[in-house]
Amino acid sequence: MTSQRADCGNLELRSQSCEQNLLSRPDGSATYCQGDTSVIVAVYGPAEVKQSKEFLDKATLEVIFKPKVGIPGCSEKFQERLIRNTCETIVLTALHPRSSINIIIQVMHNAGSLLSCCVNSTCMALLDAGLPMSCLVAAVTCSLSCDGDIILDPTSQQEKEAKAILTFVFESRDNEIITSNTHGIYSIKQYYSCVEACRKYGFVSCQSPLGTTNTVEQ
Amino acid sequence: MAADFKTAQPVEYYRQFLKKDVRPDGRELGEIRSTIVNIGSISTAEGSALVKLGNTTVICGIKAELCTPTNDEPKKGFVVPNVDLPPLCSPRFRPGPPSEQAQVVSQFIADVLKDSKMVNHEDLCIAEGKIVWVLYCDMMCLDYDGNVIDACIISLLAALRNVALPSIEVDEETAKPKLTSSTSSTMTVQSLPVSTSFAIFDNSILIADPTNEEENLATGVVTVVTNECGELCALHKPGGSSLSESQIQECVKRSFSRGDEIRKLLDETFNSLDR
Amino acid sequence: MAGIELLSDQGFRADGRRPHELRKIRCRMGVFRQADGSAYIEQGNTKVLATVYGPHEITGGRSKALHDKVLLNCQYSMATFSTGERKTRPKGDRRSQEMSMNLRRTFQAAILTHLYPRSQIDIYVQVLQSDGGNYCACVNAATLAVIDAGIPMRDYVCACTSSLLEDTPVVDISYLEESVGSPEMVVALLPKSEQIVLFQQNSRLHVDNLEKVLDMGIKGCTDVYGILDQSVREHVTEVSNLMMST
Numbered sequence: 238m239t240s241q242r243a244d245c246g247n248l249e250l251r252s253q254s255c256e257q258n259l260l261s262r263p264d265g266s267a268t269y270c271q272g273d274t275s276v277i278v279a280v281y282g283p284a285e286v287k288q289s290k291e292f293l294d295k296a297t298l299e300v301i302f303k304p305k306v307g308i309p310g311c312s313e314k315f316q317e318r319l320i321r322n323t324c325e326t327i328v329l330t331a332l333h334p335r336s337s338i339n340i341i342i343q344v345m346h347n348a349g350s351l352l353s354c355c356v357n358s359t360c361m362a363l364l365d366a367g368l369p370m371s372c373l374v375a376a377v378t379c380s381l382s383c384d385g386d387i388i389l390d391p392t393s394q395q396e397k398e399a400k401a402i403l404t405f406v407f408e409s410r411d412n413e414i415i416t417s418n419t420h421g422i423y424s425i426k427q428y429y430s431c432v433e434a435c436r437k438y439g440f441v442s443c444q445s446p447l448g449t450t451n452t453v454e455q
Numbered sequence: 456m457a458a459d460f461k462t463a464q465p466v467e468y469y470r471q472f473l474k475k476d477v478r479p480d481g482r483e484l485g486e487i488r489s490t491i492v493n494i495g496s497i498s499t500a501e502g503s504a505l506v507k508l509g510n511t512t513v514i515c516g517i518k519a520e521l522c523t524p525t526n527d528e529p530k531k532g533f534v535v536p537n538v539d540l541p542p543l544c545s546p547r548f549r550p551g552p553p554s555e556q557a558q559v560v561s562q563f564i565a566d567v568l569k570d571s572k573m574v575n576h577e578d579l580c581i582a583e584g585k586i587v588w589v590l591y592c593d594m595m596c597l598d599y600d601g602n603v604i605d606a607c608i609i610s611l612l613a614a615l616r617n618v619a620l621p622s623i624e625v626d627e628e629t630a631k632p633k634l635t636s637s638t639s640s641t642m643t644v645q646s647l648p649v650s651t652s653f654a655i656f657d658n659s660i661l662i663a664d665p666t667n668e669e670e671n672l673a674t675g676v677v678t679v680v681t682n683e684c685g686e687l688c689a690l691h692k693p694g695g696s697s698l699s700e701s702q703i704q705e706c707v708k709r710s711f712s713r714g715d716e717i718r719k720l721l722d723e724t725f726n727s728l729d730r
Numbered sequence: 731m732a733g734i735e736l737l738s739d740q741g742f743r744a745d746g747r748r749p750h751e752l753r754k755i756r757c758r759m760g761v762f763r764q765a766d767g768s769a770y771i772e773q774g775n776t777k778v779l780a781t782v783y784g785p786h787e788i789t790g791g792r793s794k795a796l797h798d799k800v801l802l803n804c805q806y807s808m809a810t811f812s813t814g815e816r817k818t819r820p821k822g823d824r825r826s827q828e829m830s831m832n833l834r835r836t837f838q839a840a841i842l843t844h845l846y847p848r849s850q851i852d853i854y855v856q857v858l859q860s861d862g863g864n865y866c867a868c869v870n871a872a873t874l875a876v877i878d879a880g881i882p883m884r885d886y887v888c889a890c891t892s893s894l895l896e897d898t899p900v901v902d903i904s905y906l907e908e909s910v911g912s913p914e915m916v917v918a919l920l921p922k923s924e925q926i927v928l929f930q931q932n933s934r935l936h937v938d939n940l941e942k943v944l945d946m947g948i949k950g951c952t953d954v955y956g957i958l959d960q961s962v963r964e965h966v967t968e969v970s971n972l973m974m975s976t
Contacts, residue, residue, distance in 0.1 A: 315559050315563065318559045319693045418691055419689050422571065499812055510763040520816060549789065
């Protein structure tokens with residue numbers, strides 16, 4: 238019943254592309270495309286911070302998630318928190334105490350695997366802004382079909398048909414999971430096989446984040 | 456003396472305890488605070504439950520209302536969960552619109568409710584395409600001492616099992632709903648998800664059921680939601696220190712045993728009510 | 731209202747009480763750890779929770795600070811599931827705002843505000859289940875919570891409702907008695923000095939009856955005072971025993 242993707246197999250990622258530094262006003266910006274899913278991210282900072290939000294020992298990191306249409310609600314706040322926590326883990330905020338780092342994520346088009354696209358895009362934008370980071374991150378989404386098949390980087394149609402959708406964020410040092418977000422019901426065994434399937438690709442893109450950009454664009 | 460040390464060096468204070476595999480409140484690392492459930496305490500609500508997890512207190516009240524279903528799904532009713540963290544429960548919340556924390560917890564509970572298929576939405580149908588039930592599940596935190604997610608999910612589960620809906624029929628002539636009998640029917644809850652949260656301390660040590668203090672000092676948190684069939688409904692880890700596979704395995708294992716404990720506790724509580 | 735007899739020939743009310751009888755009051759102090767003071771009160775089926783934070787630094791803008799007394803911040807809210815019909819706005823609607831303001835004024839009269847200049851005290855009350863006399867239960871709960879927080883007050887503040895049913899003054903009216911349109915009188919009293927700090931009256935009442943209804947309300951307040959005082963004493967004994975034993 239699962240729809241087969243035309244461009245590639247189910248255990249491969251869709252074609253990825255990334256462009257950095259395309260906006261002139263922000264300190265760093267990047268757009269990331271996974272298949273038809275596309276997100277643009279702008280990073281401002283380190284800059285001055287409002288006194289009420291100031292931390293004495295680290296920078297204040299804020300994430301604003303803008304959906305393609307409509308006004309942001311609870312689920313956007315949830316995504317914001319997820320991405321903010323992920324960024325706080327990798328950005329060395331202690332190097333910029335009493336300052337702010339703002340990350341604005343604008344969804345351009347959602348054709349599945351939105352969360353992973355947002356995280357990847359944010360990582361590239363942070364890189365472009367030249368903020369010190371302890372490591373890089375790579376996010377991969379996968380879905381489990383009703384018969385238990387794993388589909389990497391699913392499209393929206395595949396997400397709709399899926400029994401469960403899992404997104405993982407891996408760091409580049411030891412390739413361990415730093416973020417895990419799941420929807421749907423699955424067994425622990427399936428969870429691990431998803432982690433393994435995703436890790437393989439997380440590793441590749443983490444190894445050469447700029448490399449992937451270039452090769453795919455060519 | 457100990458209090459001064461705690462204020463000046465909270466992380467070091469905790470380390471000294473954790474070195475000896477014990478926490479300042481006397482718990483072991485994997486030990487969860489005592490859980491108390493009180494069911495049906497609010498008589499104005501169709502279903503209610505009060506849950507105490509150590510000091511953390513959450514009350515869940517469910518109100519049922521009638522509404523028209525959507526055209527796409529004419530047989531399906533609605534369940535609307537909402538988590539309120541009022542300034543009453545902790546000095547960290549200010550009066551005004553819902554805090555970010557409240558919105559994040561609300562969304563997580565809504566996801567769990569949907570993913571675990573707790574309620575069969577078709578059970579809430581009265582007349583297809585005309586009238587269905589909408590259940591407003593309001594969870595309010597009364598005392599915020601960490602790990603609200605777990606307390607909220609237990610309270611929601613207990614309150615949903617406590618819901619008694621009056622029997623209603625649509626009058627053929629006037630097309631208006633009317634009460635058929637004064638007896639009310641309890642609702643069946645299809646799946647019983649229970650969540651267990653862990654905090655990661657110093658990038659390596661896992662502690663179950665963190666208090667507010669522990670949450671603030673932690674370098675990361677993980678929440679695992681399991682159901683009664685031995686399946687996972689969510690493994691939520693929003694950033695923070697990375698975890699190895701064996702650590703995740705440990706969390707999942709603890710979560711399954713915790714799930715069984717809570718389901719047993721709820722069964723016992725409901726049985727004592729019936730008697 | 732046909733069918734419902736609010737006062738029987740034998741002088742009993744719909745819930746079996748005599749006219750001067752209060753509903754059963756159950757209260758507990760120090761129920762929560764996060765707050766500096768907290769209390770829970772049940773007056774019949776009305777259930778209210780109150781917590782007090784402070785005195786602490788002013789939050790949200792220094793400009794609000796008062797140089798000669800404490801800033802009192804009160805918030806009254808009703809849980810969405812507290813009433814028969816679901817409340818869509820648990821707080822911030824006009825009714826709650828009015829209640830919050832009344833609460834602030836009541837406690838401004840009772841708390842020794844001049845002791846904490848440039849500071850703030852928060853009183854939050856939450857109605858969990860409503861069955862008439864919400865405001866009174868809130869005042870009584872808040873009094874206990876303020877005492878639990880150890881904030882000095884001139885006196886307890888005790889509040890009680892009263893009404894007139896078929897020419898008989900009755901005390902502590904329930905939702906049923908409230909909703910039939912009988913006059914409702916709310917009195918908040920400092921019982922030792924018998925000073926009234928809040929007095930509110932809804933719907934029509936003949937001036938000849940005013941005094942006897944008011945007397946009934948005041949009597950209700952003094953009765954409430956007795957119960958609150960006893961529970962405070964019990965709580966303090968319990969706490970001191972605990973401290974002695976450790």
